[in-house]
Amino acid sequence: MTQTALIVEDDPGTRHVLGTTLATAGIDSIFAENGAAMWRLLARKPDVIILDLSLPDADGLELLRQLRQQSEIPVLIHSTRSDEIERIIGIEIGADDFLPKPCNMRELLARTRSLLRRSQLRTTPAISRSDLRRLRFGHWTLDTASRELLNGDGAPVSIGVSGFALLMAFLDHPFEPLSREKLSRVLKREYVPYDRIIDVHVSQIRRILGNQPDGSSFIKTLRSQGYVFVASVDTA
Structure with a gap:
């Protein structure tokens, strides 16, 4: 089945380059x-969005904030507004990845395909019975069949495609240190020292989960190592 990218970009030349690049991988x-136009085209249910932040009628970050209130479609920000603060805000609001302009089109294609694979995993029913797990920790449950994070009342809580993948990695390795490099591989990203994307995603997961009953975080930072999930995980 052909997958579709919604490219939100006001520059015709950039739209053409992005569309041509994605077409080489069979992505419409x-x-x-x-x-x-973005809001209108969402009715066509694209599989991923490539979003510029500087648009003639709206700020891309505000569009992303509104989008996250109704959808978890993967979003890759592609923008000249690429300083660290913009990148952190973008990820915190709900972007799954961020690439500055200009960038290597092969890298953009690889990042887009990675988001599509992770999104497909979340929407494709699991086949192996061993994959049908409910991972419980604290008052939370990660349901790997529905691919949702459930709170204590059983209601789904939005965590995003990247957040789900990272939390799954933590729950599969409780009390085991996970380096930023390993977590980058979970997201199919090339590890770049001093890139804070992983840190921002982890910060977002912490904010969603809140603290354990004793007031400590579920995820502890290990200086110069990475992170470790410090709560017991039960499998049902």
């Missing part, structure tokens, strides 16, 4: 030149 593209 639909194009929105502004925020209003």
Whole structure:
């Protein structure tokens, strides 16, 4: 089944380059030149969004904030607004990845394909019975069949495609240190020292989970090593 990317970009030349690049991997593209067009084209249910932040009728970060209130579609920000603060805000609001302009188109394609694979895993029913697990920790449950994070009342809580993948890695390795390099591999990203994308994703997961009953975080930072999940995990 052909997958579709919604490219939200006001520059015609950039739209053409992005569409041509994705086409080499068999990914169809639909194009929105502004925020209003993005909202209209969401009705076509694209599989991933490549979002510029500087649009003529809207700020891309505000569009992302509104989008996350109704959808967990993977979003890759592709923008000239690429300083560290913009990147951190973008990830915290709900972007799954961030690439500055200009960038290597092969890297953008690889990042997009990675988001599509992770998104497909979340929407494709598990086949192996061993994959049908409910991982319980604290008052939370990660349901690997529905691929949802459930709170103590059993209600789903939005965590995003990247957040789900990282939390799954932590729950599969409780009390085991996980390096930033290993967590980057979980997201199918090339590890780059001093890149804070993993740190921001982990911070977002911490904020969603809150603290354990004793007031400590579920995820502990290990200086110069990475992170470790410090709570018992039960499998049902």
